[in-house]
Amino acid sequence: MTDHSGKKPHHHGDLRAALIQSGIDILTESGLEALTLRRCAARAGVSHAAPAHHFDGLSGLRAAIAKEGFDRFRTQMLRSRASGSQSPEGRILSLCRGYLDFAVENPALFALIFSCGPMSQFEEDMKAGTATAYGVLRETCAPFVPEGADPLVVETQVWSLIHGFSHLFLAGTFGPDSGPPDHHRLFAPVMALLREIGTPPAPK
Amino acid sequence: MTDHSGKKPHHHGDLRAALIQSGIDILTESGLEALTLRRCAARAGVSHAAPAHHFDGLSGLRAAIAKEGFDRFRTQMLRSRASGSQSPEGRILSLCRGYLDFAVENPALFALIFSCGPMSQFEEDMKAGTATAYGVLRETCAPFVPEGADPLVVETQVWSLIHGFSHLFLAGTFGPDSGPPDHHRLFAPVMALLREIGTPPAPK
DNA sequence: TTCTCCAACTTTACAGTGTAAACTTTACAT
DNA sequence: ATGTAAAGTTTACACTGTAAAGTTGGAGAA
Incomplete structure (x- = not known):
C-alpha cells in the first residue's frame, strides 16, 4: 500500500x-x-x-530495521564463512565466528532482531529474513547430518549453541567483562557437538 | 540509602x-x-x-524485578532437578526442563532477566543472583567435567545450549508456532554434548 | 501529653514519546 | 492548466519518566 x-x-x-x-x-x-x-x-x-x-508505527519501523539487520547479519556470516578453511568443519566454525562477531559489533541491532516480545508485527518480512539466514546455517550444517536423520536436529543444536553463547556473552552473564569475544570458547563446544553428531554409532 | x-x-x-x-x-x-x-x-x-x-527510577525497578525473577528462576530449576531421576544425566536433564519451562511460562520475565541493554544498573544485586543461579548449573554439571579440565568449559557449553534453545524457541525462530516446548529436542543435544564431554579420549 | 522531626507518600509540573487527524505542498497524468 | 493523490507538516492528545515542592502520619524526646 x-x-x-x-x-x-x-x-x-x-x-x-x-x-x-x-x-x-x-x-x-x-x-x-x-x-x-x-x-x-x-x-x-x-x-x-x-x-x-x-511504516505502520514504531513497531513497523522496528520490523523494517530488523529485516535490514537480518540481511546484513546473513551477509556477514556468508563473508566470514568464505574467508577461512573450506572444509566442512572450517566452514561451520567460520560461520560461528561471523555470528558471534556480528552480535558483538552490533549488540543493539542483534537484540532487536531477536527481540521476542513484539514479534507479532514481523510476520511476512521476518519469516523471509529468517528463512534465508536459516538457509545459510542449514547448508553449512548439511555435511554433518547423519544419513537418514532429521537435519532439523543438527541445525537446532548448532544454532542454539551459537545463539545462546552470543546472547549470554552479550548480557555479560559469563562474567562482568569477559574481555574479547574469545572464539575458542565457542568453537570447542561446537566441535564437540559435531564430533558426536557427525559420527553416528548406528544411523539406522 | x-x-x-x-x-x-x-x-x-x-x-x-x-x-x-x-x-x-x-x-x-x-x-x-x-x-x-x-x-x-x-x-x-x-x-x-x-x-x-x-527504587532508582524505572531501571532500578526493573533491576529489582529481575533479581526477584532470578530467584524464582533458580527455585524452579532446583524443584525441577529434584523431581526426576537423581542420576547425573537425570539431574541435568531435569534442570534443562526447568530452565525451558520457566522461559515458556514467564516469557516477559525471562526476557527482562537476560535483557542485555540496560544491564548497567544491575551490578551488585544482579551479580549475586547470577552467581547463585549459576551455582546450581555448576554443581549439576560437575559430574561431567573431565578430571583436570576447566569446569567453565562444560558449564558454558550446557548453559549456551539451554539458553539459546529457550531464547530461539520463545522468539519463534524455530517456526511460527512450534507447539508445546518439545523437551526432547532440547534433551537430545544436551545428551550429545554430555556424551562427548563426559568420555574424554585422553584427559591429560 | 505535647512537640518536633523525618521518612513515606502525594501533588504539581515539565519534557519527551507514539498516534491520529487535519492541513499543505508537490509531482504526475490527463 | 487542472485535478488528484501521495509525501510531508502541523496540531492535538494521552501517556510516559523524572524532578521538585507540598502533605501526612508515626516515632522518639520534652
Whole structure:
C-alpha cells in the first residue's frame, strides 16, 4: 500500500531507506532504548510524523530495521564463512565466528532482531529474513547430518549453541567483562557437538 | 540509602515488595512493554511517584524485578532437578526442563532477566543472583567435567545450549508456532554434548 | 501529653514519546 | 492548466519518566 519496490519518492530522495539507516545508526550509537520514531525522523531531516507514511508505527519501523539487520547479519556470516578453511568443519566454525562477531559489533541491532516480545508485527518480512539466514546455517550444517536423520536436529543444536553463547556473552552473564569475544570458547563446544553428531554409532 | 532489610514502612504495609509483585503481574499479563512505573504504582494502589522512594527510577525497578525473577528462576530449576531421576544425566536433564519451562511460562520475565541493554544498573544485586543461579548449573554439571579440565568449559557449553534453545524457541525462530516446548529436542543435544564431554579420549 | 522531626507518600509540573487527524505542498497524468 | 493523490507538516492528545515542592502520619524526646 505504502511502498513496494525502488520507486523514487517525490520530495525526499529516498525516505524509508533513509529512515531505516537512521534507525540503525541510532541503535549503533545509543542503544536499543534510544530508537525512537521522532529521533529517527529528526535524524533523517523530516517531521516526526513522516514515518507514518512508510511504516505502520514504531513497531513497523522496528520490523523494517530488523529485516535490514537480518540481511546484513546473513551477509556477514556468508563473508566470514568464505574467508577461512573450506572444509566442512572450517566452514561451520567460520560461520560461528561471523555470528558471534556480528552480535558483538552490533549488540543493539542483534537484540532487536531477536527481540521476542513484539514479534507479532514481523510476520511476512521476518519469516523471509529468517528463512534465508536459516538457509545459510542449514547448508553449512548439511555435511554433518547423519544419513537418514532429521537435519532439523543438527541445525537446532548448532544454532542454539551459537545463539545462546552470543546472547549470554552479550548480557555479560559469563562474567562482568569477559574481555574479547574469545572464539575458542565457542568453537570447542561446537566441535564437540559435531564430533558426536557427525559420527553416528548406528544411523539406522 | 532508601532501604536495606525488612523494616516495615510507615503507611503502606510493605510497598517495594508490593511494587515488585505488581511488576511481575504486569509482565505476566501484558508483556515487557507494559511494565511501566505508573502502571506499577497504580496497581499497588499508590501514586505514580511513590516508587521513586524505593527504587532508582524505572531501571532500578526493573533491576529489582529481575533479581526477584532470578530467584524464582533458580527455585524452579532446583524443584525441577529434584523431581526426576537423581542420576547425573537425570539431574541435568531435569534442570534443562526447568530452565525451558520457566522461559515458556514467564516469557516477559525471562526476557527482562537476560535483557542485555540496560544491564548497567544491575551490578551488585544482579551479580549475586547470577552467581547463585549459576551455582546450581555448576554443581549439576560437575559430574561431567573431565578430571583436570576447566569446569567453565562444560558449564558454558550446557548453559549456551539451554539458553539459546529457550531464547530461539520463545522468539519463534524455530517456526511460527512450534507447539508445546518439545523437551526432547532440547534433551537430545544436551545428551550429545554430555556424551562427548563426559568420555574424554585422553584427559591429560 | 505535647512537640518536633523525618521518612513515606502525594501533588504539581515539565519534557519527551507514539498516534491520529487535519492541513499543505508537490509531482504526475490527463 | 487542472485535478488528484501521495509525501510531508502541523496540531492535538494521552501517556510516559523524572524532578521538585507540598502533605501526612508515626516515632522518639520534652
